Structure formats: C-alpha cells, structure tokens
Amino acid sequence: MEKTLGPVICLKRLLQSSAATVLRSFCVLIAVATASAQTLQLNPADMLKGSGIGQAQPATASVAPATATAAPEAPPAAASGLPAPATAPDATVPASPQKVAQGYLYVEPYQARFEAMFDAERFLRWLNPLKELPAELDAAAQKAACEAAHKQVQDWCHLSANGTRVEGAFLGVSVIKGKPGATLPMKADETLPLNQALFGLMWEFPTPPGPDEVIAEWHGFFEEISTMPIRVFFGSKSETLEVSRVLPKASWKSQGRLPLPTPLAKVPQIVVVPGTKVPLASIIWGLGGLLFFIFVRIHERHLPGGSLPFLCAWILGAVLSWPLLNISFGGGAEIPTVTEKKEAEKILTPLLRNVYRAFDYRNESEIYDVLARSVDGELLRKLYLETIQALTLEGREGTRVTISEFSADVMGVEPLKSGPGFVSDCQWTAMGTVGHWGHSHTRVNRYNAKVTISPVENAWKLTALDVTEARRL
Known part of the structure; x- marks a missing residue:
C-alpha cells in the first residue's frame, strides 16, 4: 500500500510546497505595494516630522530607510502649498575674457580700409610675455600698450587691387570698448576691465574707383590664433572670407556689386555770347601790300619779280597771318x-x-x-x-x-x-x-x-x- 500510494503522497507534498511559496510571494508583493503607496502619499511636512530634524528621536533602524526612500519621491513644494526652499547663491566668479580675432575690410570707391580686432588678454600677453596681466587698463596703460605695439604690427596687412599691390598707410592702434560689431563709445581717460577691452588696428589703402578684385594679405597670427575671419563690406552688402597661417591671402571680387561714385551735379551754366573777331595781323598785312603796290605805280616802277608773284605773296601772307592778333569785339557772358x-x-x-x-x-x-x-x-x-x-x-x-x-x-x-x-x-x-x-x-x-x-x-x-x-x- 505504501508502495502504491508513495508517488501520490510525494505529488501532494510538492503541490502544497509550491502553493505555499506562491502565497508567500503574493503576500510580499502586497506588502511592498502597500509600503510604496504609503510612501507616495507622504507630504513634505510628514517627511520633516519623521526625519528627526529639530527634535529628539530614538534611534530606530526602520526610520532611516523610510526617510531615505521618501526624499527622492517628494512632490514639488507647490503641490503642498509650502514655499520652495531658497537656493544658496553661487559665489561670484569673474567673467572669463572674451577671445576675439576678427578682421573687417571696407571696400569703397577710391579707398579700401582694413581693420583687425583682438581681445586684450592675448594681445598684451603677445606684446610682453613676461609681464603680469593687469585686471584693468587705465589711460596710461592703454597709451603705453598702443605705442609699444605700433611698430610691431604696422606690416601685418598688405593689399592688392586688380592684381597690383598698393602702398597703404597704417593709421594706428587703439583700445576699444565692447565687442565686435557692437563697440561702445569711451569717455576720456576711461579705465576698462581687461575682459572688456579690445585692441584695434587700422590700415588705409588707395584703390581705383571701382576695383574688380581686392586681395587682403594678413601676417598677424600670434598666440594660438591660426585663423581669422574677415567681414567684407561693400555698399549696403557684406560677405565673409577667412585667412589662416596656411592661406594668409583672401580674395574678394566685385562682380559689379560695388556702387560706383556718384557723378557731380549739374550747375546751371552762364550763357556766353561769342564776340566778333577781327584779324588785325591780316588787315595790317593787306594794307601794307596795298600801299606798296600804290607806291610802285605812282613812281612808275616795276614790281620785283612781276605782278603775279607779288599778288601770290600778298595773298599767302594774309592767310598765314589770319590767326594772329585777333581782336574780339562785343559778346561776353550774359549774367x-x-x-x-x-x-x-x-x-x-x-x-x-x-x-x-x-x-x-x-x-x-x-x-x-x-x-x-x-x-x-x-x-x-x-x-x-x-x-x-x-x-x-x-x-x-x-x-x-x-x-x-x-x-x-x-x-x-x-x-x-x-x-x-x-x-x-x-x-x-x-x-x-x-x-x-x-x-x-x-x-x-x-x-x-x-x-x-x-x-x-x-x-x-x-x-x-x-x-x-x-x-x-
């Protein structure tokens, strides 16, 4: 009998064990879900009440996990009607200096002007690597830096127009306030923070009235500056070029886009009436020949060479002397x-x-x-x-x-x-x-x-x- 019912008893015990395991797992899931639901219903006041902040509380191992679990799940303060806790202000951090390397090319009738701008930090570091950079640039420091840089930077820029290199003039170095495309006026003897200062360089080149091509050549690469964008302005339009250590030349072509110079306005003219011109020299020549002819006839003498040669010489002399000693009578400007x-x-x-x-x-x-x-x-x-x-x-x-x-x-x-x-x-x-x-x-x-x-x-x-x-x- 025991041999016959043995497999049945084993199967029954296996089923009972599995059912117990499933029942325990289900109870654990219900407990976890209930705990989670209670945790999600906690508001910030309950969390503070149970956290032990500001009051004595016995040390229990069960409180810490609950508090740690509730903290990440806490809803925003607006939901509970409590004001949000104030955020501690960050410590003041000085603004980092702007890094600027920008060129501008203005193409106009009869002139092209090149301007370059650099941030003061890198420009001063290049100018004097051993000197510590100041936090501010007063008027004396600005003047000293501009004078020191003048001779070193004047050969940085060259220009060609229509394939011919033109000799330009370096107009100087200046300190600029603001940023590229948005500079600000400076007061006399104004002191600038280093991170707000720029150094500007300017050249001027004579060009034809309407150059077909302008080539800018730049050799002012220093520090880590290896490229520089150039904004070309012509009339009301502009476009962007770039120069680099590898390709230091940038070419701009007009293609008929550069406005030609405006012609002079027409001024009303004063009417001038031409006078009557009298060929005085021809008249004197003719009268002289006539008097000579009368003199010869009165004294019954012969003309030298005959009458025909005399007549030809007389007429030829009158024609040749016609443009000489012309006297104008009458006429003039009618104002x-x-x-x-x-x-x-x-x-x-x-x-x-x-x-x-x-x-x-x-x-x-x-x-x-x-x-x-x-x-x-x-x-x-x-x-x-x-x-x-x-x-x-x-x-x-x-x-x-x-x-x-x-x-x-x-x-x-x-x-x-x-x-x-x-x-x-x-x-x-x-x-x-x-x-x-x-x-x-x-x-x-x-x-x-x-x-x-x-x-x-x-x-x-x-x-x-x-x-x-x-x-x-």
Whole structure:
C-alpha cells in the first residue's frame, strides 16, 4: 500500500510546497505595494516630522530607510502649498575674457580700409610675455600698450587691387570698448576691465574707383590664433572670407556689386555770347601790300619779280597771318539777375552737393581739383578744412563719412551789391554713413548760413560762406 500510494503522497507534498511559496510571494508583493503607496502619499511636512530634524528621536533602524526612500519621491513644494526652499547663491566668479580675432575690410570707391580686432588678454600677453596681466587698463596703460605695439604690427596687412599691390598707410592702434560689431563709445581717460577691452588696428589703402578684385594679405597670427575671419563690406552688402597661417591671402571680387561714385551735379551754366573777331595781323598785312603796290605805280616802277608773284605773296601772307592778333569785339557772358528763391535754389543746391562729392576722393590734390569747380578764393582752403573735420568720425583718421542724402532750402535771396551775383540765406542737411569696427555709424549735420554766389570765369561759384548755426542731429 505504501508502495502504491508513495508517488501520490510525494505529488501532494510538492503541490502544497509550491502553493505555499506562491502565497508567500503574493503576500510580499502586497506588502511592498502597500509600503510604496504609503510612501507616495507622504507630504513634505510628514517627511520633516519623521526625519528627526529639530527634535529628539530614538534611534530606530526602520526610520532611516523610510526617510531615505521618501526624499527622492517628494512632490514639488507647490503641490503642498509650502514655499520652495531658497537656493544658496553661487559665489561670484569673474567673467572669463572674451577671445576675439576678427578682421573687417571696407571696400569703397577710391579707398579700401582694413581693420583687425583682438581681445586684450592675448594681445598684451603677445606684446610682453613676461609681464603680469593687469585686471584693468587705465589711460596710461592703454597709451603705453598702443605705442609699444605700433611698430610691431604696422606690416601685418598688405593689399592688392586688380592684381597690383598698393602702398597703404597704417593709421594706428587703439583700445576699444565692447565687442565686435557692437563697440561702445569711451569717455576720456576711461579705465576698462581687461575682459572688456579690445585692441584695434587700422590700415588705409588707395584703390581705383571701382576695383574688380581686392586681395587682403594678413601676417598677424600670434598666440594660438591660426585663423581669422574677415567681414567684407561693400555698399549696403557684406560677405565673409577667412585667412589662416596656411592661406594668409583672401580674395574678394566685385562682380559689379560695388556702387560706383556718384557723378557731380549739374550747375546751371552762364550763357556766353561769342564776340566778333577781327584779324588785325591780316588787315595790317593787306594794307601794307596795298600801299606798296600804290607806291610802285605812282613812281612808275616795276614790281620785283612781276605782278603775279607779288599778288601770290600778298595773298599767302594774309592767310598765314589770319590767326594772329585777333581782336574780339562785343559778346561776353550774359549774367542773369537772381532775385527769386527757386532760381537761387537751382544754383545753390548743386554747388553745395558737389562740395560733399569732392570728398568722395581720398587724395588731397584730387579733392582740391573737384572742390575748385564749386568754390573760389580764400573760401576754398577754409571749406576744405571745415568739411573734412565735419565728415571725420570722432577724429579718427580714415573713418570719413560718405554723404548719401543731401537737401537745401533757400529762405531768402538778394542781389550782390559789390558786383554780379547774389547772397542767399539758406539751410541744408547732409546725411551719410561710415562703417567702423563691424558696424555702421550714421551722421546727420544741419547748417544755417549766408552764402554768396558769384560768376567766376563764366561759372557760378561759392565765394563767401558765413555759417550762423551748425547742428548734429
């Protein structure tokens, strides 16, 4: 019997053991789920109450795990209505110096200007590796650094236009406040933190009115600077090039995109009536030959060589002497009397506009030549100096504003008492832009003046100018 029921009893015991194991596992799962549910329902107040913070609590092994488990699962303070705990402020860390190596190429009619900017930390470290870098740059330190760098950096940049290398001028080193494309004006003797200072270098090169190709060559690589982007500005457009230690040249091609210089405005001409020319030399020759012929006939003598050769020589002499000693009678310039504002404005506006057009040129002799078409006398030199000062940005050589818009209004006009011409009370406004350190500056100047216009060599010109008010808008 025992042999017969043995397998059945073993199977029964196996089933009972498995059922007990499954029951214990199920109970464990229920306990874990219940514990998790209770943990998830704890709010921050319960957690603090059970954490023992601020109160005496007996050491029990079961509390620590519960607290440790509840901490990561705690819901945000907003859910419980309690304010979020304040975050401890970080310690103040000084801003790290900006690393800057940026070039700018401005291509204009008759001129190209190259500018380069570097962060002060690397520039000063290159300039004097053994000297400790200061935290700030005062006016004396700025001046000393610029003077020390001047001779060492002036050969860093070269330029070619249309395949021909042009000789430029190094305009100097300056300390700049701000960042590339967003520089800020500096006060006199202003001290700059080192991490806010930049060093700027500037070159100026004469070019043809509309160069087809401009090649910039750069040799100013120092420290870890091995490449430098160059932003090329031409007219209202721009594009980016790059130079490096391996390829130090960057080529820009116009492809008809560079605006040509604006032509001079047309000034109303003074009508000149040609006079009657009298060939005095031919008349004297003819009268002399006629008197000689009469003398020979009266004295009944023969002409030397006969009558025909004498007549031919007489006519030939009259023809050859025709261009000599021509005297003009009558004619001359018909100078109108200007009394109306509209008439004065037609003459005054192009003359003043051409004064600004003269400064589109960069060579002093060319500026004077164009300026002399509109200005005469002592006013020529005076107007040259005053205009070039008004168009130069912040006294920086090379940053000359190009006038793009001009308008003039005549408020009054009266004839000139001392001779032909007129005197006009007028107001004019000139607006222009100039690119510098990666961004453009707009300048608007307005003037009120009494202007004297007179005919000089049969052309209207400015002969006197008395500015009563000058404003920068």
